[in-house]
Every structure is written in C-alpha cells, then in structure tokens.
Amino acid sequence: MRSRRDFFTGAAALVGAGLVSRAGAATLPEAPIMSSAATQPPPPPPNGRPYNPVVTLNGWSLPWRMNNGVKEFHLIAEPVVREIAPGMKANLWGYNGQSPGPTIEVVEGDRVRIFVTNRLPEHTSIHWHGQRLPNGMDGVTGLTQPGIQPGKTFVYEFVARRPGTFMYHPHADEMVQMAMGMMGFWVTHPRNPAQHRVDRDFVFLLNAYDIDPGSYTPRVNEMLNFNLWTFNSRAFPGIDTMNVRRNDRVRIRVGNLTMTNHPIHVHGHEFEVTGTDGGWTRPESRWPEVTTDVAVGQMRAIEFIADEPGDWAFHCHKSHHTMNAMGHDVPNLIGVDHRGVAEKIARLVPDYMVMGDKGGSMGDMEMPLPDNTLPMMTGQGPFGGVEMGGMFTVLKVRKDQKPGDYSDPGWYRHPPGTLAYEWKGEPPAALRKQDAGGQSMPAANAPEVEVTVRKPTGHQGHH
Amino acid sequence: MTRYTSSPMLRAVATGALAALLGGCASFSPDGGLDAVSAMTSARTGQDLQLTQAKHDSGATQAEVARLLGAPLTADGAVRVALLNNRGLRASLAGLGVAEADLVQAGRMRNPGLSFSRMSGGGETEIERGVMFDLVGLLTIPIRRDIEARRFQGAKLAAAMDAVRLAADTRKAWFNAVAAAQSAQYAEQVREAAQASAELARRMARAGNLSALDGAREQVFSAEATAQLARARHQATAAREQLARLMGVWGAQTAFTLLERLPDLPAAPRDGDNVESLAMRQRLDVQLAKLDAQATARALGLSKATGFVNVLDAGYVNTSKTGAPREQGYEIELVLPIFDWGGARVAKAEALYMQSVHRTAHAATSARSQVREAYSAYRTNYDLARHYRDEIVPLQKKISEETLLRYNGMLIGVFELLADARAQITRVTASIEAQRDFWIAETALQAAINGSGGSAAAAASVVSSAAGSVDAAAPEH
DSSP, X not given: OOTTSOOOOSTTOOOOOTTSOHHHHTTSOOOOOOOOOSOOOOOOOXXXXXXXXXXXXXXXXXXXXXXTTEEEEEEEEEEEEEEEETTEEEEXXXXXXXXXXXXXXXXXXXXXXXXXXXXXXXXXXXXEETOOOOGGGSOOBTTTBOOBOTTOEEEXXXXXXXXXXXXXXXXSSHHHHHHTTXXXXXXXXXXXXXXXXXXXXXXXXXXXXXXXXXXXXXXXXXXSXXXXXXXXXXXXXXXXXXXXXXXXXXXXXXXXXXXXOEEEEESSOOEEEEEETTEEOOGGGOOEESEEEEOTTOEEEEEEEEOSOEEEEEEESSGGGGSOSOOTTOOOOTTOOOTTHHHHHHHHSTTOOOOSSSOSOOTTOOXXXXXXXXXXXXXXXXXXXXXXXXXXXXXXXXXXXXXXXOSOOOSOOOXXXXXXXXXXSOOOOOOOOOSOSOOSSOOSSOOOOOOOOOOOOSOOOOO | OOOOOOHHHHHHHHHHHHHHHHHHHSOOOSSTTHHHHHXXXXXXXXXXXXXXXXXXXXXXXXXXXXXHHHSOBOHHHHHHHHHHHOHHHHHHHHHHHHHHHHHHHHTSOOOOEEEEEEEEETTEEEEEEEEEOOHHHHHHHHHHHHHHHHHHHHHHHHHHHHHHHHHHHHHHHHHHHHHHHHHHHHHHHHHHHHHHHHHHHHHHHHTTOSOHHHHHHHHHHHHHHHHHHHHHHXXXXXXXXXXXXXXXOOGGGGGOOBOSSOOOOOSXXXXXXXXXXXXXXXXXXXXXXXXXXXXXXXXXXXXXXXXSEEOTTTTEXXXXXXXXXXXXXXXXXXXXXXXXXXXXXXXXXXXXXXXXXXXXXXXXXXXXXXXXHHHHHHHHHHHHHHHIIIIIHHHHHHHHHHHHHHHHTTSSOHHHHHHHHHHHHHHHHHHHHHHHHHHHHHHHHHHHHHSSSHHHHHHHOSGGGGGGGGGGGSOOO
C-alpha cells in the first residue's frame, strides 16, 4: 500500500491530485489515487447524464470533472504495487494507484477529454480499444501519435459515440507494458438508462502474469508460460465474490487482455451473451450457454436472472487457469510406490515430504512456500479446501441481499435435503465390460501393454 | 752397552702426552648432539625429540605411540608419532653420531707407533727403541677439531631440518587424510541422492510415468556417482597411507582412527609483517649456509696466516649430482713453502670464501622470497576458506531452503530437489577442500619460516643440500 497517498473511504471517497503542479491545476482535472484493492461500491453519477453504474470487481471507477459540458478524466500511468491476493504483492505498472486502472464510465454522446500523465520510466500511450473516434485519438505510438514521454501529459478528446463495453491499454511497448499490468475497463452507458438495464453489472478484465515464485515483478518477456491467471489482477482466494439478490438480472462484462482464450463458465444458471466488442447482440441472435469463450482481445457481456440461491462457482474452464504458480516439469508420481525411497531422500533433505503420489492435491498440507508465492490451489470453503486459484470466484445468490448491497453475505445455508451426502450402505460389486468397445475397426495386432492400476484402498496413510 | 735413541724422541713423548691430553678433551657428549637438535625441533614444531628413544625402541616409546594411535588422531598427535617412530628420521639422527665420532676422532692424534729392535752380535747387544708420532696429525689437530666441530654443528642443523620437515609433511598428510575421508563420506551422500533418484525413476517407469530415455538418464547419473564414490574412497585410502608412511606405522598400528573433521579456521589470519625477519632468524638452511661461510672464512684465515696449510676444501659442498648421495669433506695439506709462498692458495681460498658468502646470500634471498610466497598462499587460502564458510556455504544453504520451498509449492519436482541436494554436497566438499588447503598452507608457511621452506623449496635451494645425504628421511610429496 502506498502510505504517502490518501485513499478512498467507503464509496468513491476521493483525494486531491497530489501529483499535479499548482500551475497545472488550473487546467488539469484532479487525478484521484486508489490504494485499496477492495471492490468499491458503485457511486451514482454526481453530474452529467444519468446512468446505472457498474461494479468493478476488486476495482473502482474514475471520478471526473465537468468542464463546459466536457467530462474530463485524468489518468496517471505509473508504477504501482498491486495486491494479487493476501500474502502476495506485485510490482506492476498501472493507473492511478492500481492495476488494472480505474474503470471509466461515460454515457453515449458524452464528449470526453482524458488527460494522460506519464510517470513511467519510458514513453507510453493509451489506445481506446473498440471506440469509434478520430484516428488521431486512437493512441498508437508512431502511427497516430508520438509516444507520451516520461513526465509529459497528453490529452485525448472524443465523443463516446457507441454504447457498449470497452477497454483501454497502451499501444506503446505493448509486450512490456501489458505484461506489467497496464490496462483498464471502459463502459459507455446507453443514453437511456432504462435501456439494457440490469440490477447488478459486474466488470473485470482477464489478465495473466509471470511472476517467478519468490519474486515481485512480472517477467515481461514471457510469451505463453504465464503462471498467474487473474481477474482484475486478483487471484482466488483474493478475489471478491459477486454478491447478488435472488432474481436480480445480473450482467457480467469480461474483457480479455491475456494471450490466450478463456472459456468463462457459470454454475447453476444459463446465460446469454448480450454484448460483444461490437456492441449489443440482437436478442434473436442469442442462445443460452453456461460457458462462453472469450478470445484474446475480446469483450463479452453475459446476462442471466440469478434465480438459484446458493454459492455458485464462476471460473475460467481451463483447469490450469484455476491454479496459481505451479511447476511445468514436476514429475508425475501418481501411483509410484515411495516406500524406502522417501526415507532415503529425507535423510538428505530433512524436511522432505512425499507429494503427488496420489495426485496433485495438496489437501490440508500446510507447508512453507517461497516468499510472495500463493499456494497452488487453495481457498477454504465451508466444506474444506476449494482447491482452486487464479481465475475463480463465487457468485453468491441470496434472497435477502439488499439492492445496492455488495457486501459478502457469508456461506450459503443449504435447505434440508438439498446437500450431497455420503452413502453409508454396502457398495454393489462393479460390473466390468470385458471387450474393447466398438469393433468397427479392430486392431490387427493389439499391442501387449500391461498397465497396472493401483487403486486406493482407503487405508493408505497420508505421507 | 745400551744405546738409547736421542733426545728428539723424548720430546716426542712429551708431545704425545700433550696430544693425549688434547685427545681426552674430545670425548663423546652424553646426548650425542640430540639435545640441541631436540631444542631446535621443539622451538619450531612444538614437539621435542625423545632422546633415549632415538637410538633404540624402548617400551616407553612404543607405549606412547600406542597411546597416540589409540585415540582419534590429531594433527599434533600424528606429528608426535612421526617424530617418535619414523625410521628415516632415526637414520638422520644416527648421522649425528657419525659426525660426533668424526669430531672426537679429530681431537685425538693417531696412536704413536712403537718400534723395538734388538740386535746382538759380537758379544754386544744393541736394543733400539723407537716411538713414532704422527707429527702432521699432531700439528693439524686444532684445525681438524675446528672443522669437525663445525661439521657436527652442521649435522645437528641438518637433523633438525629433517625433523622439522618431517613434522610439516606429517601435518600436511594429516590434513589431507582427514579432508579426503570427509570428502569420501560426502561422496557417499551424493551417491545416496543419485540412488534415490534412480530408484524413484525405476518405480516411475514401473508405474508407467517415465519414458525409457528419462529413466536411463537417471540411472546413468546414479552409476556415475558410484564411480565417483570409488575414486573418492581411493583418495581417502591414499591420503591415509601417506600419513601412515610418514608416521612409520605398520601392522596393527595402521588401524588408527582420525579426527572426523578438520580444525576450524582461526578467528583471524596471522599478520604477515614480520614473517621475513622471523625466517631470517629461524630458518635452519640459512643458519647452515652461515655456518658454511664461517667455516670457509676460517679456512681463508688459516691459508692467509700460514701459507702452507691448505684447508681449502673444507666445508666445500659437493653439489654435483642430484639424486646421488652428496659428499662433503675437507683435506688438510701441509706444504713446505719453498717454491710457492701460497699466493695462489690464498686467492683460491678467497674465491671459495666469496662463493660461500654468495651462497649464504642466495639462501637468504631465496628464503625471503619463499616465505613471502608462502604467506601469500596462506593468506589467500585463509580468505578462500572463510569465503566458502561465510559466503558460499550459507548461500548454498539458502538455495537449498528455497528449493525445498519450491518443492513444497509443487513448483519443482523431487528430481530437482535431489539435484540440489547433490549440488549442496558438492559445495560442502569444496568448502572442506578450501579448509584443508588453508591448513596445508599454514603448515607450509610454518615450514618456510622455520625449516627449509618445505620439501619442494629445499630441492631448489643449493645450500640446504648440505642435508642431502639424509634427504631420504623425508619422503617427497
């Protein structure tokens, strides 16, 4: 946390623009700074056109100043320390104290002026991903503008013509600056607040980092082997839950700024994709889904009626994206007998403990890890370890969650008879089919492979 | 009528009596020179020589050797055993007896010859008694005694040099042996780690989780570690045998046990400021060279004074052939100064004197250089050993801790954990070697200050080759 800075208390408590000079204050709007990684409840718009604000998961929305009918924002590109989850912080680059930067919310037709001050050690720019705007405002260094040099402030100005879901990110030294976390969300609300109205509107970006266990700064040259997969630069169990009232119409907007696609999956409900990068989808084009793939550089808005109470998992369906840092070359020890060898290894490495011989789950093991490293799969639920990490959170549907209340209602209390339970009777003998399945193309010479499967008997002590 | 030989005979008898008196002075010392050798050795090694036991094994010696070998052997204990028990050193000490015998002999004139003849004929009997003296021998007694006294002194210095060198070599051998035994122990741990990897790999292959290629890689590593262990074990045996040779032990005595680890580094290295002056005071080879110069100076004085005494060869050191036993000696020649008044002899004596002066200077210069080099080695090895102890080993420990943390987080696998265990063992072994090298350098520095600069340095030094005839007492490394 940056103690030198004041920070928000409650909803949208703002601080002055400490970084802007007195002379510049006459022309520059203030640049509020956020020092908390908690989800900030949405502030209603204090002026300008009305809209229904969004909730940025583990984030906040950027206040503006009205100047002769123009909405003026001030973004400061700067190094930040972001808490990825309790127990882990990262040196990132972001905007106004956090990475990702604050969500910018405007209304269709607004004239928007954005001041961008560069406090990074290298030049930058901002590209307003998905917006219709004058070419010279598109923020591509070299192509549409020179880079914003360190210490300089550039102004972008355009009319938010198209309502929808957008992003912003640098288009300068992108590989480094995006690997360092420079990105933010943008929502252009429809002119008519009743249009596409929902009760809860959550937004977050998908991002990925490669932070070596024990270190604090992402490796910026990583191409595909990222080891931290995050929603708004937060990893489960550090991500806030999405808390809604039963029968709320819920919208979740997801933007993907990683280098791979993410099948986003919701439990307990079907949803429809109501918006993409290109705008709102026509109702007749929608079909129900429980998973939607968000490709690289894409935005998806999904909507559903949260009519099933409970604690519902919400996650990327790539299983390694629901893990935190793990080794890619860890040998597979499933089914490998460790008797004798374990003792031998323990003589050389006194604190050695056998792992992985029954699978990857570390269960209830609590072992010390390198500094600033999150356990691979963790998070405790009401029934034990959730064994998840990274891109995972929980959709909490409650009948008594008040409108506008985004606080965590705690664990779901299951009505009697609605909880899975253990069968106490005798299991029947398993019937096994002996042939090799379909015989349309039987193998001419079946290879003689003898694979022994060791089954847990239930009496094996945990090493 | 009896005719007696003339009065010169009577004078000769008187001279003979004088000679006998002189001869009486040159008797054997009670210690045979060992006291001095023991004092010199003790001042330089901290261990004296056991006088009575030097000549023949006594029960007490064997009891002490047995006592020292019975407990885990320390470096000092090993030195003590070597000084008590090394037959090469005994041979060198026996050389003292030879030198002393020469000295005593030099103080005694040759036995006078007695001749007796009786002739009779014509009623007359003539008895002729003659006493014959080695007049030349008589005249040269003082010269010879002087020379032999110096030679005896030289022998004592040589014996002390041998003892000091033996002590140094033994200390080095002890450090080598302890370090090698420790390294062998660690090599065993490396093999254990490799075997654990290999065994795990075998079981993984059996469970269907490992390809033949990866399995073979783990096996070959383990096999190599076994070969490495065999080498390390031989190293330990060789180092131990070297120590056994220097201690002169055999049979049941070879079952001695060593301390398990090397002594810790001293808290601070010794100061290098005064090592050169210390060496000038204490080095035995420098003292020997000085003695040699004194001897030639004496010979020069004689030649100058008399012109007909030639002791020019005295003290001359035959340095002709390495390997062959060296000989040194002297020759006294009395000449009649009829044609030659000795000018050439004096010139030669002067040249020889200058030669020995230069040799002494050379010995001193070499000694100073050796001691500087030895100090550099000492200091470097101290710093290296401390660097290993304070930097490298703690860093490796940190690496191992961090590696285990990564293993805990399933960020790395057990094979990497074991590879790190092996790396840790290797670095610990290197640290032990650095510690060993320090102690060996420390011993070499002591030898450079006190003895003759160690075996290698002695071979390079011309003057110290006076001890050449007993070089075999101290086996070279």
